Amino acid sequence: MRKICLPLFFLLASCATGKRVLNVKPAGAGLSGTAFYNLAASWKWKQRDSLAVKEILSGNYPSFLQQFARIDVEIDGTEGKKIKAHYYVAPDYLAVGNSKDWARIPLTPMAAQVIADSFHCFLPTRKIVDDIYRQAVVKLDPVPMYAFRDSSVTMWQHHLIIEGQRGGRKGLIAGIKKDVVLSGKVSRDARPDREAIYGWHKPDGKAIQPLYTGHINWWVDYSHGIRLVYRTIWVNGKPMDYTDVLKDPSLRGLLCDEGEGCDFYRY
Numbered sequence: 001m002r003k004i005c006l007p008l009f010f011l012l013a014s015c016a017t018g019k020r021v022l023n024v025k026p027a028g029a030g031l032s033g034t035a036f037y038n039l040a041a042s043w044k045w046k047q048r049d050s051l052a053v054k055e056i057l058s059g060n061y062p063s064f065l066q067q068f069a070r071i072d073v074e075i076d077g078t079e080g081k082k083i084k085a086h087y088y089v090a091p092d093y094l095a096v097g098n099s100k101d102w103a104r105i106p107l108t109p110m111a112a113q114v115i116a117d118s119f120h121c122f123l124p125t126r127k128i129v130d131d132i133y134r135q136a137v138v139k140l141d142p143v144p145m146y147a148f149r150d151s152s153v154t155m156w157q158h159h160l161i162i163e164g165q166r167g168g169r170k171g172l173i174a175g176i177k178k179d180v181v182l183s184g185k186v187s188r189d190a191r192p193d194r195e196a197i198y199g200w201h202k203p204d205g206k207a208i209q210p211l212y213t214g215h216i217n218w219w220v221d222y223s224h225g226i227r228l229v230y231r232t233i234w235v236n237g238k239p240m241d242y243t244d245v246l247k248d249p250s251l252r253g254l255l256c257d258e259g260e261g262c263d264f265y266r267y
Contacts, residue, residue, distance in 0.1 A: 032101035033097035033159070034103070035097075036096045037153070040152040043152055049107055049108055049220075053107075053115060056115055057115065061095055062102040064092070067091060068228075069088065069089055069171075071135055073086070073087075073254050075251075075253040078250070084235075084236055086233075086234050087233045087242075089124070089229050090227055090228040091173065093225035094225070104177070106220045106223075106226070112180055112226040115226070116228055121228040121229055122231045122266065123228075124182070127255060127257040134205070136174035137172050138172065142176070143176075144208075145157070145223075150219070155221075177199065178208075178225065180197055181196045184260050184261050187263050193218075194216070195267070196213050197212050197224060242255065246261075247263075
């Protein structure tokens, strides 16, 4: 599986080709995962978001998140020809800390968008989430929790449970979170300030969470995860911005499986 690096926010152009791994290392300083959740134990979403954005944009994330994994897709084109594409996704959900002590941090879509923009990335669609699950090398059973769903303590506990399941296995992981996603349902929802979530696949490949826009955009709970997707999509070998792919009726099926299209590109 070919990989691409996750560049720091001041080195956006470093990985433009998607052909190699570069030695752009995280800063290696900042709060550990344990320290982050100890500090945020009684915080609400605004404070937690603010701290997470600050830490991640300063380079305080585990080094394995630097190595993006390749996802290959194809659709039927005209005259029976296949249209093939590939793109690169983070191997896990956004996290704070160092490689020895780190933790996944659920975030609002607004905070996620700030980070995605800084890393030249975007958030996945429903189809991308499904394709990631199919091509993941580590697939874990979802673990629902029921009390204090939006508390930092529950988020920390859920991270520890996942790590217990993972047992040190490495590689592209899936089945552990509901993704915050881009969806045309956000554009079409009559209610303002929506967020879309989807995923949390079971071992049979079916998602617990259907595509859903019932939450206000500041709602975030332990089950949510932020997966970054590098915004350059290679279509039949040609680099394209993901927005151009989604806007092209002949190509959008590479990234979108919504019948009415995915015309919502960012939060």
